[in-house]
Amino acid sequence: MRKPFIAANWKMTKTIGETEEFINAFLPMVKHIGDVDILIAPPFTSLSTAARLLKSSNVSLGAQNVYYEEKGAYTGEISPGMLLSAGCSCVIIGHSERRQYFSETDEIVNKKIKLARKSGLDVILCIGESLEQRESNRTFEVLENQLGGSLRDLSLDGITIAYEPIWAIGTGKTATKEQANEAHAHIRGWLRKNRDSADTVRIQYGGSVKPENIEELMSQPDVDGALVGGASLKPDSFAGIVTGAAKE
Numbered sequence: 001m002r003k004p005f006i007a008a009n010w011k012m013t014k015t016i017g018e019t020e021e022f023i024n025a026f027l028p029m030v031k032h033i034g035d036v037d038i039l040i041a042p043p044f045t046s047l048s049t050a051a052r053l054l055k056s057s058n059v060s061l062g063a064q065n066v067y068y069e070e071k072g073a074y075t076g077e078i079s080p081g082m083l084l085s086a087g088c089s090c091v092i093i094g095h096s097e098r099r100q101y102f103s104e105t106d107e108i109v110n111k112k113i114k115l116a117r118k119s120g121l122d123v124i125l126c127i128g129e130s131l132e133q134r135e136s137n138r139t140f141e142v143l144e145n146q147l148g149g150s151l152r153d154l155s156l157d158g159i160t161i162a163y164e165p166i167w168a169i170g171t172g173k174t175a176t177k178e179q180a181n182e183a184h185a186h187i188r189g190w191l192r193k194n195r196d197s198a199d200t201v202r203i204q205y206g207g208s209v210k211p212e213n214i215e216e217l218m219s220q221p222d223v224d225g226a227l228v229g230g231a232s233l234k235p236d237s238f239a240g241i242v243t244g245a246a247k248e
């Protein structure tokens with residue numbers, strides 16, 4: 001019922017030339033795959049090049065961040081309209097690195113999602129607990145607070161949730177399939193209680209996903225895809241994840 005959705009978050013890696021090289025190698029590897037939604041989110045500087053290369057392919061283009069104003073004196077920021085004009089259909093909002101290094105709060109995340117959705121961009125909303133929060137049994141409370149704050153006055157239309165336990169991001173430590181599904185089921189339970197269409201919203205897992213673990217993660221009933229950092233940087237590795245997700 002929910003189509004698998006695999007997204008690449010390249011973070012601050014890849015020049016324009018490296019983007020071109022990746023996409024030229026990657027597209028032939030996944031062109032036969034129709035039953036998985038595939039998205040690449042390169043840095044802003046690579047968006048136009050990526051948009052040109054991905055045109056008419058089965059891979060869509062996303063951005064890693066957006067601002068909550070349409071235009072004005074906000075040096076260094078990028079608006080939803082700019083992302084749309086560069087060819088993006090989606091934007092990642094609230095990644096833990098943005099929360100940690102750039103002080104993004106749930107309130108800011110909420111404002112960003114509101115303008116992105118109003119402008120016609122789909123959104124991947126990232127939430128997840130730190131190791132300390134998990135170890136003090138506060139995971140569910142943290143997730144509920146993030147959902148409540150980030151989704152305030154919003155429907156789930158056009159929104160994918162990415163559950164990314166911070167302790168699993170870029171560490172090589174993946175949540176077990178049981179830990180991932182438990183968190184996803186809790187998120188879906190909260191959405192069911194508080195929003196319509198909780199059964200159709202897709203919940204991606206993020207945190208050291210690789211070709212070797214995608215199939216077991218995707219075997220879980222509430223895991224609908226993945227948001228992938230490190231393992232999305234090499235065409236064969238990201239293609240292996242997409243192919244693994246297609247098997248279920």
Ligand code: PEP
Pocket residue numbers: 009164168169170171172206207208209227228229230231
């Ligand atoms: C991420 O940053 O969203 C992520 C999941 O990274 P990694 O796959 O490298 O853990």
